[in-house]
Amino acid sequence: MKRFGRWVLLLAASVAVTVPLTLAGVPSAALFAALVVGIALALCSFAPAGVPRRAGMAAQGVLGVYIGTMVSEDAVGTLGPHWLPVLGVALVTLMLSVLAGALLGVHRDVTPLTGSLALVAGGASGLVAIARELGGDDRVVSVVQYLRVALVTASMPVVVTLVYHADKSHARSGVAGESPSAPWYLSVGLLIVLIVVGATAGKLVRLPGAGLLGPLALTVAWQLSGLSFGLTVPDLLVQVAYLVIGWQAGLAFTRDSLRAVARILPWALALIVVLGVATAGLGVALAHFAGLTPLEGYLATSPGGVYAVLATAVETGSNVTFIIAAQVVRILLMLFAAPLLARLLARFTTQRRGLRPQPLEAATAG
Secondary structure, eight states: OHHHHHHHHHHHHHHHHHHHHHHTTOTTHHHHHHHHHHHHHHHTTOSOSOOOHHHHHHHHHHHHHHHHTTOOHHHHHHTGGGHHHHHHHHHHHHHHHHHHHHHHTTSTTSOHHHHHHHTOSSOHHHHHHHTTTTTSOHHHHHHHHHHHHHHHHHHHHHHHHHTSOOOGGGOOSSOTTOOOOOOHHHHHHHHHHHHHHHHHHHHHTTOTTHHHHHHHHHHHHHHHTTOOTTOOOOHHHHHHHHHHHHHHHHTTOOHHHHHHHHHHHHHHHHHHHHHHHHHHHHHHHHHHHHTOOHHHHHHHHOSSOHHHHHHHHHHTTOOHHHHHHHHHHHHHHHHHHHHHHHHHHHHHSOOOOOOOOOOHHHHTOO
């Protein structure tokens, strides 16, 4: 009964924090709320022992399908002859992210693998979900990734106004060409199939983070086939997945690990700022090669805050479809390539003493 009460307290507190954060427009509010509440209850010894493994895998699958539904045949086609510059910018962003992660890994409290995953500029919630499975410390990855998203999202209105002098008088009413959504029961059925088949196939081919990347890859293929039937992931399931992923990292915190994470934040903040400036420079290059405005180049290469990017693009009358297509390319590349590059970096970099993730068995004991 005591164990059940702790779960009730964790859920109630997480929902209570999620609601105001959502109303305030905080990105991935449920994940952030679950992370903060999980840390607080864990430090006070009021939290459950950890998230069951099956719940964590299910949350990964839901998130994988959800990210996959961002891809559409029309959006990808929008890139047209400019897909090569977009892919090139995404690749350079990936390399800069891994390099920044390697620099963060110099810190004594972080391994090179964890540093690389923590500073990858894209797919924050996905990387947090699979960080422990990849051998990284999901506590560090979750805090630094959310710091990146929060900083990019908060700075975007300032940059758009002061640097690009955006004119919001030509705002569009929405994204053109949106297709009708399938009934919820059909979407849930397709969701279950994509998760089970995608995760199973991912494990068979030894895909890193198969629980997330398997369903994601299958959903992308499904979307591009033109036979998606308007697949959407119910928002309630997305929010539950965010909660589980946030708890997974938050419940693993101890006082010592919290102090260690606090020590790396100044380094992480500096690297995030450098990464943001570098990607803004890439936006200038993309605007030149793809015939975009400087503002559109900046939005297309922004290293985070996809929903803030979409809102800003709509408000300023920018090329919304192209911008979102470029952002999707970035996110997919980060999610699929970053785990592989991070592992390679870890192999060839001297391992330093740092935070270690709890053994999976202990972290997921019910």
